[in-house]
Amino acid sequence: MTTAEEIRELGIRARAAAAELRPIPTEQKNKALEEIANSLEEMKDAIDAANAEDVKAAIENGLSAPMVDRLTLTPSRFASMVQGVRDIINLPDPVGEIIKEVSRPVGIEIRKVREPFGVIAVVFESRPNVFVDTAALCLKTSNAIILRGGREALRSNMALNEAVRAGLAKAGLPADAVQLVKTTDHAGVTELVRSVGLVDVAIPRGGERLITAMCEAALIPVLKHYKGVCHVYVDESADLEMALKVLDNSKVQRPSACNAAECLLLNEKIADQFMPMVEKWAEEKKVTLHKECDNPDYSYEYLSLDINVKKVKDINEAVKHINKYGSHHSDAIVTGDEAKAKAFLRDVDSAAVYWNVSTRFTDGAEFGMGAEIGISTDKLHARGPMGLEELTSYKYVVTGDGIIRP
């Protein structure tokens, strides 16, 4: 079977499974989630063995230490992956929710009802837990899912696939609601995003190269998360202690996160006061400051204890810099001036904008969504953290008593 044939076969099965899933009530989907969690626990030994083989091969093939780390299903990662499935049981089911209701004078009732997409393709790299996380989110929203992982994680993903499908079958749901692409040549990704009519949406969970390749090949919509080049702007009227606190949290709490700050912009009027505080903080926290004289790349995502620092004349220059060099992800202003804050919050063209708050809050759990499939830097459909609602579409349901258009 060629890769194209495999993808087509998976697509047809997924489409059929999606139709079967649609009428399944919430309780049965929750039961399936419980069965999946149980099944993962029961099959833990086989999953661990498969993962150990992947890790061994990765080391032998000379993969980098961070990649080997991402690939490894440690006991605590395994436990939190299983707990993640159980947590989704308690989240509200968005499918069937009536978003809007309108009665029209002609005698029809129009309801806008939340619906599953149908079939979602998720392409991910390294981390095997993404298989389980995304499968559970798609199941809760009545979507069938086709997963395509990295070749270095194939054994782990196959073991997880088996466990998840066993759980589905136990709950009386179609096992084909969750499927793994087993060929791992690049053609698989291309075929997936060109499966018009079989796949409704593709979601990349990986780096910039993967995302660009998928968008380039895609004929179906792609919901994507580019990099996070986030800013903290310290205005002239800022409480400087608060500014330092927000800066510290935005940069240092978890530098490898996409919502960590990569650039400090400071108003030149407070530079003489604030820069010494920043220098002292940088020394204490081992943060490297890249100043204007270093001519840094302002679009670079460090993901490390590095930060660009730039003085700006005023808030307008700050907003322009952010919209030009940032990645439209998460940007904060620290100021005591409400008018300036409002202008910043309105004019910065990013998924999340913050006033006297750390950029680190851009996250499904922190936003109260309960779970997250990613953070969208797109503006179409979903922007910012994507939870269960963002995995749904809608339809218009129109009823009447033999009503015709005049």
Place this chain on the structure above:
Amino acid sequence: MTTAEEIRELGIRARAAAAELRPIPTEQKNKALEEIANSLEEMKDAIDAANAEDVKAAIENGLSAPMVDRLTLTPSRFASMVQGVRDIINLPDPVGEIIKEVSRPVGIEIRKVREPFGVIAVVFESRPNVFVDTAALCLKTSNAIILRGGREALRSNMALNEAVRAGLAKAGLPADAVQLVKTTDHAGVTELVRSVGLVDVAIPRGGERLITAMCEAALIPVLKHYKGVCHVYVDESADLEMALKVLDNSKVQRPSACNAAECLLLNEKIADQFMPMVEKWAEEKKVTLHKECDNPDYSYEYLSLDINVKKVKDINEAVKHINKYGSHHSDAIVTGDEAKAKAFLRDVDSAAVYWNVSTRFTDGAEFGMGAEIGISTDKLHARGPMGLEELTSYKYVVTGDGIIRP
């Protein structure tokens, strides 16, 4: 200047105009709409002259009669185009609307606020009034727009472009909020949909070939409307008089519309009673019935007084047929059985589903949206009629008092 250079130049100007538009209050946008309407009326002679030249050239070049008709700005089309701009003044402005508000225990307030996309590209064919319709909708939603029309309408579009931009300038708004692509080679379309960072969304307003070409080339999201292969399913428990009335309206009222029915499915249990009624109706209304024995193409969009007719065993076969051969646009069931109606409304995977109502209601105005930029057959972002709200994205605005992530 090459086409690529022209598109890049337009994109940079549009991006700057979008930033200028963002803080403009509703009243000033409405004033600009009024100025645009006035400007169109004032420049009517020049627009008519340009349009007459386009029409003359089209006839000389042997364009088909329907194409020449679509190209012609008749006095009544001109008047309704101008009225369309004035009508948008009275519609509510969706920008800035607070969609959701959440207070989190950590001490932050999160507001999900409706935002413009930024820059929208609209690619359209023949009808010059689309220029004005879409420009007005984008302006009301604070989006800058780049328009690319058919080459046969270039003179008309250039005259309309001048009038609209004059109106914008009179109201103190950036004229670059509305721009026309002046080169009409195919490269213009390709460049537009590859303008990552300059254009946020592309909307085709044209036939299947244009849409496919745009999706194939696109690196930016495309909001699209494929064909409308719509169905009326008459169930065994239908009131047959009502069924005929719904069928008649769905097929005959405006056969060239995308929401007109292209296929009648009827339950075999009522075929003996209902088919003679259908035959009589078809004869009276000059509708050609394409029956199973004719082996018709069930995915074909006739847009004429033709309709496929197929007997089905039960509602399940009807749903399967619709999901397989339809275009996920608009589909109706006529039945007296509520359980069957509910199953149909849930299981048919279309933008709009109808119970005892004509498919012809899938329309922005009929749905109470006031205006429509198109009907989406996609599931991402917008499904069904797209009004002003569907031309917006959102952002998360987060405020607090020096709050950091624990």
